[in-house]
Amino acid sequence: MTDDNDPMTDGGTDEEARTDGGPPATVPPDDETPTWSERKENSQGLAQLTYQYFERSRREDEDLRTESTYVERDVLGFPAWPHETIRNLAIASFFVGMLIFISALMPPHFGHPANPGSTPAIILPDWYLYWSFGLLKLNPLNPELAVLDGNILLGNEFLGIIAHGIVFGAIALVPFLNKGSARRPVEEPFWAAVGMTGVVLSLTLAALAIQNFFPFELDLLVTLTFLLPVLCGIITYAVLKTMREGYMYDLNRRYYMLRPPK
Amino acid sequence: MSLKKNDEMDHNAWLKNQDLTVIETAFLTTLIWVDKRLRIVDYLELLETMYYRANLQMPKSHTEQYDLDNKFWYWYPLYSLGSLSILAYLVAAVSGAMLGFYYSPSTAGAAAQGDPTAAYDSVVLILQDVQFGFMLRSIHSWAAQFMVAAVFLHMLRVYFTGAYKEPREVNWILGVVLIGLTLFFGFSGYVLPWKQLSFWAAQIGVEMALATPIVGEWAAQLLFGGFTLGQATLVRMYILHVFVLPFVVTSLIALHVGIVWVQGIAEPH
Structure with a gap:
């Protein structure tokens, strides 16, 4: 671009760089390839916005790096070889060893062949699907959801499927509802309580799935299925609220020892 | 744009001008020969960059900086649950591949209702005749149980340490999807031996699908091969269990771990 010479393809002056006379070259020489900043200026609309954003985020990274209060460490952390490798190998071998030991000790039961003609008295999935099976047994709740003339709104089985959707949806929504930098349960007793409610609910739903094993009435079991989790949530909330003051004091003291407030 | 070779690129002449030992000459000749064909210099450069990046001074982690380790080390095992579930997945994959040598997904061979089918018989063969087969099935089953347990506990750890928060929502949702797929993995494996409980678990699956409006019948046909259980169901569950799900999961x-790699582990503070 800064060359004084004419372009070479139309009989220019540069003898060295003469082609054997084809059509004008369509590939631009290297110094005519636009740089990134030129491309940014040439671009419009979405592309320009993209470039602008990239520049901003790069600047943000740079600022974060320069203004960081992080203390650099002189040595690398725990060495990957051999320390970390040996620790991981030890954990992995122990885990696989336990797996094989338990497999040898408690081989799974193998039942009778499938018979479409006779329904077994007890149908159960593996333990990890008990909660899901419990959700399918929520039909005692269904009449209470009815609005008009006591007609139920949904089939009993569809109610169970909707319950699955609600469970998975609620779990997926969590990060969009709970934001901020708090990490420990004591810092957010409410969300810890929600978590405990969920854990206990999955256990009580599993109990609902194996309802035949409980010697009391189904109504009571269904009530307990929803009452116990809420109760556990309230207890968790109360305990964490109580713990919180002393715990945060201790935590803050440690922060301030290293970084006294200005 | 001369087509003449530039003298600077004449590596052999450059090599001759140098005063080199035999070993150096041999090394350089080999290097030039390979590089001319494969341009390994680019890759060596990449390796070099990676080496220097790996040896950069790292910022101290939160636990290191505020000396929280004394309160904190007993939580560390919970941070290995993700890798333990991958480990169980690998064990299940290896033992499952070996079981696959002997298993046949077929409902043929039952003269009357309730007679053992070919699938059932092949599992009986594994249990009784195949060397080490009884242990193999036991390991496969327990590996699945371990994996599901580790995945559940992993989710609880992530929830209660707030590790799903702001930049990590996508990975949380990916994890929810992975839990669902893991459960479906377990379910499809539960159906394969075609024993009494397998059949009725699949029956519940079909009924669940059929109870769903609009997409239900389509889903039942896609996953179970029809509205009643039979050969089609077994083959579909088999293909899902040994082909589709392994690739997808x-x-x-890999994506889940890759995102963790990029974003770093969320430490509680």
């Missing part, structure tokens, strides 16, 4: 796990 393995690539999603």
Whole structure:
């Protein structure tokens, strides 16, 4: 671009760089390839916005790096070889060893062949699907959801499927509802309580799935299925609220020892 | 744009001008020969960059900086649950591949209702005749149980340490998808031996699908091969269990771990 010479393809002056006379070259020489900043200026609309954003985020990274209060460490952390490798190998071998030991000790039961003609008295999935099976047994709740003339709104089985959707949806929504930098349960007793409610609910739903094993009435079991989790949530909330003051004091003291407030 | 070779690129002449030992000459000749064909210099450069990046001074982690380790080390085992579930997945994959040598997904061979089918018989063969087969099935089953347990506990750890928060929502949702797929993995494996409980678990699956409006019948046909259980159901569950799910779950796990790698582990503070 800064060359004084004419372009070479139309009989220019540069003898060295003469082609054997084809059509004008369509590939631009290297110094005519636009740089990134030129491309940014040439671009419009979405592309320009993209470039602008990239520049901003790069600047943000740079600022974060320069203004960081992080203390650099002189040595690398725990060495990957051999320390970390040996620790991981030890954990992995122990885990696989336990797996094989338990497999040898408690081989799974193998039942009778499938018979479409006779329904077994007890149908159960593996333990990890008990909660899901419990959700399918929520039909005692269904009449209470009815609005008009006591007609139920949904089939009993569809109610169970909707319950699955609600469970998975609620779990997926969590990060969009709970934001901020708090990490420990004591810092957010409410969300810890929600978590405990969920854990206990999955256990009580599993109990609902194996309802035949409980010697009391189904109504009571269904009530307990929803009452116990809420109760556990309230207890968790109360305990964490109580713990919180002393715990945060201790935590803050440690922060301030290293970084006294200005 | 001369087509003449530039003298600077004449590596052999450059080599001759140098005063080199035999070893150096041999090394350089080999290097030039390979590099001319494969341009390994680019890759060596990449390796060099990676080496220097790996040896950069790292910022101290939160636990290191505020000396929280004394309160904190007993939580560390909970941070290995993700890798333990991958480990169980690998064990299940290896033992499952070996079981696959002997298993046949077929409902043929039952003269009357309730007679053992070919699938059932092949599992009986594994249990009784195949060397080490009884242990193999036991390991496969327990590996599945371990994996599901580790995945559940992993989710609880992530929830209660707030590790799903702001930049990590996508990975949380990916994890929810992975839990669902893991459960479906377990379910499809539960159906394969075609024993009494397998059949009725699949029956519940079909009924669940059929109870769903609009997409239900389509889903029942796609996953179970029809509205009643039979050969089609077994083959579909088999293909899902040994072909579709392994590919999908393995690539999603790779993505899940890759995102953790990029974003770093969320430490509680």
